[in-house]
Amino acid sequence: MPQLNGGGGDDLGANDELISFKDEGEQEEKISENSSAERDLADVKSSLVNESETNQNSSSDSEAERRPPPRSETFRDKSRESLEEAAKRQDGGLFKGPPYPGYPFIMIPDLSSPYLPNGSLSPTARTYLQMKWPLLDVQAGSLQSRQALKDARSPSPAHIVSNKVPVVQHPHHVHPLTPLITYSNEHFTPGNPPPHLPADVDPKTGIPRPPHPPDISPYYPLSPGTVGQIPHPLGWLVPQQGQPVYPITTGGFRHPYPTALTVNASMSRFPPHMVPPHHSLHTTGIPHPAIVTPTVKQESSQSDVGSLHSSKHQDSKKEEEKKKPHIKKPLNAFMLYMKEMRAKVVAECTLKESAAINQILGRRWHALSREEQAKYYELARKERQLHMQLYPGWSARDNYVGSYGKKKKRKRDKQPGETNEHSECFLNPCLSLPPITGEKKSAFATYKVKAAASAHPLQMEAY
DNA sequence: CCACCTTTGAAGCCA
DNA sequence: TGGCTTCAAAGGTGG
Numbered sequence: 001m002p003q004l005n006g007g008g009g010d011d012l013g014a015n016d017e018l019i020s021f022k023d024e025g026e027q028e029e030k031i032s033e034n035s036s037a038e039r040d041l042a043d044v045k046s047s048l049v050n051e052s053e054t055n056q057n058s059s060s061d062s063e064a065e066r067r068p069p070p071r072s073e074t075f076r077d078k079s080r081e082s083l084e085e086a087a088k089r090q091d092g093g094l095f096k097g098p099p100y101p102g103y104p105f106i107m108i109p110d111l112s113s114p115y116l117p118n119g120s121l122s123p124t125a126r127t128y129l130q131m132k133w134p135l136l137d138v139q140a141g142s143l144q145s146r147q148a149l150k151d152a153r154s155p156s157p158a159h160i161v162s163n164k165v166p167v168v169q170h171p172h173h174v175h176p177l178t179p180l181i182t183y184s185n186e187h188f189t190p191g192n193p194p195p196h197l198p199a200d201v202d203p204k205t206g207i208p209r210p211p212h213p214p215d216i217s218p219y220y221p222l223s224p225g226t227v228g229q230i231p232h233p234l235g236w237l238v239p240q241q242g243q244p245v246y247p248i249t250t251g252g253f254r255h256p257y258p259t260a261l262t263v264n265a266s267m268s269r270f271p272p273h274m275v276p277p278h279h280s281l282h283t284t285g286i287p288h289p290a291i292v293t294p295t296v297k298q299e300s301s302q303s304d305v306g307s308l309h310s311s312k313h314q315d316s317k318k319e320e321e322k323k324k325p326h327i328k329k330p331l332n333a334f335m336l337y338m339k340e341m342r343a344k345v346v347a348e349c350t351l352k353e354s355a356a357i358n359q360i361l362g363r364r365w366h367a368l369s370r371e372e373q374a375k376y377y378e379l380a381r382k383e384r385q386l387h388m389q390l391y392p393g394w395s396a397r398d399n400y401v402g403s404y405g406k407k408k409k410r411k412r413d414k415q416p417g418e419t420n421e422h423s424e425c426f427l428n429p430c431l432s433l434p435p436i437t438g439e440k441k442s443a444f445a446t447y448k449v450k451a452a453a454s455a456h457p458l459q460m461e462a463y
Numbered sequence: 464c465c466a467c468c469t470t471t472g473a474a475g476c477c478a
Numbered sequence: 479t480g481g482c483t484t485c486a487a488a489g490g491t492g493g
Contacts (some may be wrong), residue, residue: 329486334471338487346489354488358470365471380472396474399485 327394330387333376334365 331339338361345357345364365373387394 329473329484331486332472335486338470342488351490352488353468353490355467355469355490357488358468360470362470377472384473396485397476400475401484 327387327391327398329396329399330383331380333373333380334362336379336383337361337365337368337373337376 338358341361341364342354342357345360346352349357349360351357351360
C-alpha cells in the first residue's frame with residue numbers, strides 16, 4: 001500500500017534508514033572517516049590496479065566480508081539509546097552532538113527546540129533541520145492530519161505549527177526546502193510566476209519566494225546574504241555556484257523532480273487543498289520531470305514497433321499512455337549520491353562511461369561515513385515522502401513490466417564474480433573494483449526484513 | 464535506435 | 479516470510 005501513513009511520526013529519526021545503514025564495522029568506519037572523498041578517489045585511482053590483485057589474494061578484504069550483516073537490532077537499540085541521551089544532553093545544555101556519531105538521525109531529539117540555549121542553532125540541529133523543515137511543512141500539508149493521528153509521536157497540528165514557527169523564524173536558517181530544491185530551478189520562470197503564487201520573486205535568483213504568512217515572519221528568507229551566512233548544510237549536494245539555494249544542475253545533479261520539489265515548496269506554503277493531486281502538472285502548469293510522458297520516453301511503446309499493431313491501435317495506446325503519465329520512482333539514497341558525485345568522478349577520473357563511474361561511486365558510497373550516508377538516506381526519505389505526497393496513488397508497481405509498456409529488462413546472467421572489470425580495468429585503473437553485487441543484494445534483502453520489524457510506520461505498513 | 468552495462472536501495476512479486 | 483526481480487540515473491558502447 002503506497003499510502004503514506006507514518007510520515008509525520010517518523011520525523012525524529014527515519015528509523016528505516018537508520019537500519020538501512022550497513023554496519024560496516026567500526027574498523028571500516030574509522031577508515032572511511034579518515035579518508036576524504038578526494039583521497040578515496042585518489043586511492044581508487046592509484047591503488048586499484050593493485051587492489052584487484054590484492055583482493056584476489058586477500059579475499060577477506062572484500063566488501064562483503066569486511067562488512068558483517070547489518071545488526072539492525074543493535075543499531076536500533078543504539079538509536080533509541082542515543083536518542084534519549086541526546087534529549088538529555090539538549091535538556092542539560094549545549095547540544096554536543098550525538099553520542100554515536102554514526103547515527104545522525106537522532107541528532108535532533110526535539111525539533112521544536114533546535115537551538116542552543118544561547119539562542120543559536122545547534123550546528124547539528126541546523127544541519128538536520130534544514131532537511132527537516134520541508135518535512136515539517138509537508139506534515140502541515142495534506143498528510144498532516146492523518147499522519148498526526150496515526151503516529152502518537154507526531155505532534156498535533158498545533159504542535160506542528162509551533163514547531164515550524166520557531167524554526168522558520170530563525171534568522172540564520174536557509175530555505176527549508178534547501179535539501180530538496182538543490183537540484184534544479186530550471187523550470188522556474190522568474191518573470192512568470194504561477195498565478196496562484198504571490199509575485200514575491202527573488203529579484204536576483206528569480207526564485208519565487210514563499211509568502212510570509214502574517215503570523216509567521218520571514219518564512220523562508222532567501223536573501224543571498226542570509227543564505228550565505230551559514231555554510232550550506234547540503235554542500236555535499238550543492239555545487240558551489242552562485243545560487244546556493246537553487247543550484248543547478250547541469251551536469252551533475254539534476255533532480256528527478258525539480259519541479260516536484262518546487263511543488264513541495266509550494267505545498268509547504270499552501271494549505272493542503274492547494275497541493276496538486278497526482279497529476280503530471282506542477283502547480284505552475286509545468287509537467288513534472290519525474291513524469292515522463294510516453295512521447296518523450298522512447299522505451300514506452302517500442303515493443304510495438306514492427307508488430308502487427310495498427311497505427312490506430314498505437315494511437316489509442318499513445319493516448320492511453322498520455323492519460324497515464326509515467327511517474328518515475330523516487331531516487332534512493334545511492335541514486336542521489338550518484339547524481340551528486342558523478343560529475344566529480346567523471347572529472348577526476350576522466351571517465352565517462354556510466355557503468356565504470358557507477359562502480360567507482362558504489363565503492364565510494366561504501367567508503368562514506370554513516371553521517372555522510374545519512375544525509376542521502378534522509379534526503380531519499382524526503383524524496384519518497386514528497387513523491388507520495390505528489391502522487392498518492394502511485395505505486396512502484398505502476399512502473400513494473402507491462403504496466404507501462406516497457407520492455408522487460410534483460411536478465412543479468414552473469415555469475416556473481418563474473419564481471420568485465422578486468423577488461424575495463426585494463427582500460428582504466430579506476431575500474432578495478434571488487435564485484436559485490438550479489439552478496440550485497442541478498443544481504444540487503446535479509447536485513448530489510450529485519451528492518452521492517454522495527455521500521456518506522458511508513459515501512460511497517462508496507463510489510 | 465536502443466538494449467546493455469554498472470552501482471545501491473526501494474518496492475513489488477512469487478513461492 | 480524470504481528471495482528474487484524490477485526500476486530508478488547516467489552515458490558510453492555495441493549490436
